[in-house]
Amino acid sequence: MGQQEAGGRDEARHRADKRARTEATQEAIKRRKLDGGNEKFPAYATQFSKEEIEAEGRKPKKKVAVMLGYAGSGYKGMQINNDEKTIEGELFKALVAAGAISKANADDPKKSSFVRCARTDRGVHAAGNVISLKMIIEDPDIVGKINEHLPPQIRVWGYEQTKGSFSAYQLCDSRIYEYLIPTYCFLPPHPDSFLGKELVNLAKEAGDSAGYEDRQHEVSEFWAETEGKHVKPFLDGLDPELSTEVHRALYEEQPKTLDIQPQIEPADTTEEVASGALTIPAKIQATVEVPAVATDHDQLVSELPPESTSGHEAANTSDNVVSRPDSGISFAEVADAVAEAPKETGQRPLLPDLEAALKQLKSIIVTAKKAYRIHPTRLARIRSVLNYYTGTRNFHNYTIGKLPRDPSAKRVIKTFTVSPNPILINNTEWLSLKVHGQSFMMHQIRKMVTMATFIVRCGCPEERMKESYEFEKLTIPKAPSLGLLLERPVFETYNRDIKKEKDNGGIERGEIGFEKFEKEVREFKQREIYERIFREEERDDTFHSFFASLDGVRRPDLLYLSSMGIPATRRKMPASAKAQELIKETAAGESDEGSEGGVEQDG
Numbered sequence: 001m002g003q004q005e006a007g008g009r010d011e012a013r014h015r016a017d018k019r020a021r022t023e024a025t026q027e028a029i030k031r032r033k034l035d036g037g038n039e040k041f042p043a044y045a046t047q048f049s050k051e052e053i054e055a056e057g058r059k060p061k062k063k064v065a066v067m068l069g070y071a072g073s074g075y076k077g078m079q080i081n082n083d084e085k086t087i088e089g090e091l092f093k094a095l096v097a098a099g100a101i102s103k104a105n106a107d108d109p110k111k112s113s114f115v116r117c118a119r120t121d122r123g124v125h126a127a128g129n130v131i132s133l134k135m136i137i138e139d140p141d142i143v144g145k146i147n148e149h150l151p152p153q154i155r156v157w158g159y160e161q162t163k164g165s166f167s168a169y170q171l172c173d174s175r176i177y178e179y180l181i182p183t184y185c186f187l188p189p190h191p192d193s194f195l196g197k198e199l200v201n202l203a204k205e206a207g208d209s210a211g212y213e214d215r216q217h218e219v220s221e222f223w224a225e226t227e228g229k230h231v232k233p234f235l236d237g238l239d240p241e242l243s244t245e246v247h248r249a250l251y252e253e254q255p256k257t258l259d260i261q262p263q264i265e266p267a268d269t270t271e272e273v274a275s276g277a278l279t280i281p282a283k284i285q286a287t288v289e290v291p292a293v294a295t296d297h298d299q300l301v302s303e304l305p306p307e308s309t310s311g312h313e314a315a316n317t318s319d320n321v322v323s324r325p326d327s328g329i330s331f332a333e334v335a336d337a338v339a340e341a342p343k344e345t346g347q348r349p350l351l352p353d354l355e356a357a358l359k360q361l362k363s364i365i366v367t368a369k370k371a372y373r374i375h376p377t378r379l380a381r382i383r384s385v386l387n388y389y390t391g392t393r394n395f396h397n398y399t400i401g402k403l404p405r406d407p408s409a410k411r412v413i414k415t416f417t418v419s420p421n422p423i424l425i426n427n428t429e430w431l432s433l434k435v436h437g438q439s440f441m442m443h444q445i446r447k448m449v450t451m452a453t454f455i456v457r458c459g460c461p462e463e464r465m466k467e468s469y470e471f472e473k474l475t476i477p478k479a480p481s482l483g484l485l486l487e488r489p490v491f492e493t494y495n496r497d498i499k500k501e502k503d504n505g506g507i508e509r510g511e512i513g514f515e516k517f518e519k520e521v522r523e524f525k526q527r528e529i530y531e532r533i534f535r536e537e538e539r540d541d542t543f544h545s546f547f548a549s550l551d552g553v554r555r556p557d558l559l560y561l562s563s564m565g566i567p568a569t570r571r572k573m574p575a576s577a578k579a580q581e582l583i584k585e586t587a588a589g590e591s592d593e594g595s596e597g598g599v600e601q602d603g
Contacts, residue, residue, distance in 0.1 A: 042082040044089035046096045046106040053103045061102075061134040063113070063166055064159040065512045069127045069521060071153040071528040072481070073536070078120040078129070080109060087154060088116065091131070094149035094156075100135045100142055109133075117168035117489045118175055121443070123481035125532075127525040128157075128488035128514045132168035135159070153528050157517040160510040166494075174414065174490045176436045179449050180483040180533055183374040183422055183429040185543050186382065186456050188216055191223055192251035193551040199458055199562050208563035215459035218375040226368040234364055238357060246357045251552070366544050370428045378456065379418065379431075385452045386416040386433070388465035397474045398448055399441035404471040412438040416448070425534045434487070446478035453479070457547070458561040472566055475557040477550060480542050485529055488514050 041047060068091065076084040080092065092114065096106040105111035117130040137159070139145065146156045189196035203212035213220065235243040396402040396409035403409075419432040433452075435445060455464060468474055495511040502508045514521055537543060550558065559568035 042080075042107075043084070044080050044082075044086070044092045045108070046093060046103075048103040048106060056103050059102060059136045059138065061112075062137050063162050063164045064133065064135045064137065065162050065166065065168060066131050066133065066135070066159045067157040067512070067514060067517065068129055068131070069155050069157065069524050069528075070125065070129070071532050072120060072122070072124045072126070073153070073532055075122065077122045077124070078116060078118070078126070087120075088114075088131075090150060090154055091156075094146050094154075095133075095135070097149040098142060098145035099139065100137070100146060101133075102136065115168050117172045118486055120486055121446075121481055121484075125485035125529045127485060127521055127529060129486055130168045130172070130489055130491075130512060132162065132166050137161070153532075155520070155524055157514065157520060160512055162509065162512075168489075171491060171494045172489045173492045173494075174436060174438045175440065176434060176487040176490065177440070177445050178485050178487045179433040179435070179445065179479070180430055180485075180530070181433065181449065181453070181479075182370070182537065182543050183378075183431055184369040184372045185453050185547055186219075186374065186378055187222055187369060187372060188219055188457050188459065189551040190251065190548075192247075193548075194251075194554045195458070195551040195558060195561075198559055198568075202559065202562035202564040202568055203459075206563035211461070212459045212563055215381075215461075218377045222372065226365070230364050230368050231361065234361060239353075242353055242357060245354055246361055249354070249358055250361065366541050369544060373429055374422060374431070379420075379422075381456050381462075382418050382431070382452065385455050385462055385465060386418060388462065389413045389416045389435070389448060389452075394469045395441065395444055395448075397468050397476055398444045398451070400443060402441065404473070409441070411440065411444070414438070426538050428534075428537070430534075436490075443478045446481065446484060447476045449479040449483075451476050453547075454558070454561050460561045461563070461565075464560065464565065467560075467566060474560055474566070474569075477546075480546050482533055482536055482542050485525075 070078075070087050072078075072087065074085070075087050075090075078087045080086055080088040088109070092101070092109055095101045095112075096103070101112050112133045112135070114133045115131060117132075118126070120126055120129070136142075143156055143158055150156070189199065191197065191200070199212070200209075203209045235246065238246065390413050392410055392412050394404065394409050395411050396404045396406060399409070414436040416433070416435045419434075422429045422431050424430075433449060435448065451465070451468060454460065455462065468476070491512040495513065498509045498511065556569045556571050559571070560566045562568050
C-alpha cells in the first residue's frame with residue numbers, strides 16, 4: 001500500500017471517528033432529555049414493556065450489510081431525526097416490527113450498531129444504499145417481512161453477513177450518483193431578464209461579444225423564435241396597458257399599477273411564513289422585496305439587498321455566499337428557498353386580468369422551453385465542462401462551512417459524465433448526469449450540477465471552472481433535489497479482501513453489491529424514482545422555476561459567469577427606479593436622516 005493511499009485511509013478513519021464521537025454526544029444529550037422527561041419519545045422508536053422484553057428472550061445477532069433503495073420525496077432525508085419523518089426512521093421501525101431488531105433494542109439504533117453508508121438530503125432518492133447493523137437473521141423470510149412493514153417507496157433488496165468489525169460508512173470506497181435534468185435548463189437566460197442583459201453588456205465591455213455569441217451560437221435563435229411565434233401573438237391580444245404590465249412583471253420591475261406590496265415585519269428566523277405561492281424563511285422574507293404579481297417560482301425575487309461585501313471580505317466568510325452584513329441574508333439563502341420551496345402554498349390578492357395573463361404567458365414560455373431539443377454542439381460542451389471536475393479538486397465553493405484552505409474541502413472525482421442520448425418523457429427531453437467520487441460534502445453534487453449548467457447556459461468561458469477551485473469565494477446555488485439520486489455505493493476493497501480470504505481457505509462471505517438484485521432495482525428505479533421525478537417536474541415546472549428565478553435576481557453575485565469574470569461580482573449595481581426616486585427625495589431634503597446606506601439598489 002502506497003504512503004498516499006495509507007494516508008488517505010487514515011484520514012477517512014479520522015473523519016469516521018469524529019463523526020462517531022459527534023453522534024455519541026448527540027445521543028447522550030438526547031438520553032439526558034428523555035431521562036429528565038423534557039422531550040417526547042423519538043418518532044422512530046418503539047416502546048415495549050419490561051414484561052414484553054423479557055418474554056421475547058435473547059436471540060443471536062449477526063453483523064450484516066443491508067442493501068436498500070428508496071424514493072426520498074416526502075422525507076426529511078436519510079438520517080434518523082427524533083421528530084422528523086426520515087428514511088432511516090421508517091426502516092428502523094420496520095426492522096423492529098419484523099423481528100430483525102429485538103424489543104430490547106427497539107428504542108435506540110445505536111444498540112444495534114446502526115450505521116449508514118451515505119446520507120442523502122431531503123427529497124433525494126437512492127436506487128442503492130447500504131446500512132450495517134447487528135441483526136437477527138434466524139427467519140429465512142426476514143427480508144420479505146421487513147418489506148411488509150415498509151411503504152412501496154422504500155425497499156430492502158437483501159443482506160450479506162459480514163465481519164463483526166464491518167462499517168458501511170468506513171469501508172465504502174466510493175459512491176455513484178445520478179442527476180436527471182431537462183435539456184431546456186441549458187438554454188440561455190431570457191434576454192430581458194437581469195442576468196440575460198448583463199451577460200450581453202459585460203461581453204461588450206470585455207471585448208468578448210464575438211466569443212460570447214460563438215458560445216451561444218446553436219441557441220441564438222431560440223428566444224427570438226419563441227417571442228415571435230408564441231409570446232408576441234399572446235401579448236398583442238391583450239389590452240396595451242395590461243400587455244406592458246405583464247412584461248414588466250416578468251422581467252422588469254414591480255408594476256406601477258399594483259401598489260399592494262405588503263409591509264412585512266421581521267419575524268422569528270425559525271418561522272416559515274407564506275409569501276405568494278412560496279413558503280420562505282421569515283428572516284429572508286423580511287429583507288427581500290418579493291414582487292406582488294408573482295404567482296409561482298418564476299418571480300420569487302425581483303430585488304435583493306445590495307451587495308456590500310468586498311472580495312477580500314467574501315474570501316474570509318465561513319459560507320460560500322456573498323452576504324449583506326446588516327441584514328444577515330445571503331443570495332444563496334434566497335436561492336435555496338427557491339430550490340426547496342413547495343408549490344402553490346398561497347396567493348396574494350392580484351388584479352384578476354393580470355394574474356390570469358401572467359399564468360397564461362408563463363405556461364406558453366414553459367411549453368416552448370420543453371419543446372427544445374438539445375443540439376449536439378451543446379451536448380459536447382456539457383461533456384467538456386463536466387470533465388473539469390475529474391481529479392482531486394478543492395471544492396470549498398461547492399459546499400457550506402468550508403474555508404478555501406481547509407484540507408477536507410479537497411475531494412476526488414473519478415468520472416463525471418453525461419448520457420450520449422437524451423430521453424424524451426412527456427414531451428420533455430432529459431439528460432442523465434453521473435458522477436463517481438470517493439466522497440461528497442453537503443450539497444456538493446447539487447452545486448456541481450448548477451455550476452456546470454450555468455457555465456453552458458450563460459455562454460461562460462470554460463476556464464471559469466478552474467477559477468472556482470481557487471481561493472476566491474463564489475456563490476453557487478444548489479440545484480433542485482428533485483433530480484438527484486444515489487445510484488449505488490462501491491465496496492471494491494472489501495469485496496476484494498473477502499474474495500482473497502475465501503481463496504485462502506477462510507470463511508466464505510457474499511460480496512456487497514446490487515448485481516444480484518439488478519432486475520428488482522431497475523424496476524423500482526423506473527417506477528418509484530424516475531417516474532416520480534418526471535411526474536413532479538410535469539406538475540410543478542421545478543427546473544424552469546429554479547433557473548428563471550435566479551435569472552431575475554438583481555445582484556452581481558452570479559456575474560462571474562459573464563465575460564468579465566469574478567471582478568464583475570464586486571460591482572455596485574445601478575439603482576432601481578424606486579431607489580432613484582428615494583435618492584431625489586433625499587437630495588431635496590424630503591426624507592428623514594439616515595438614508596445613507598439605506599437606499600435599495602438593483603439593476
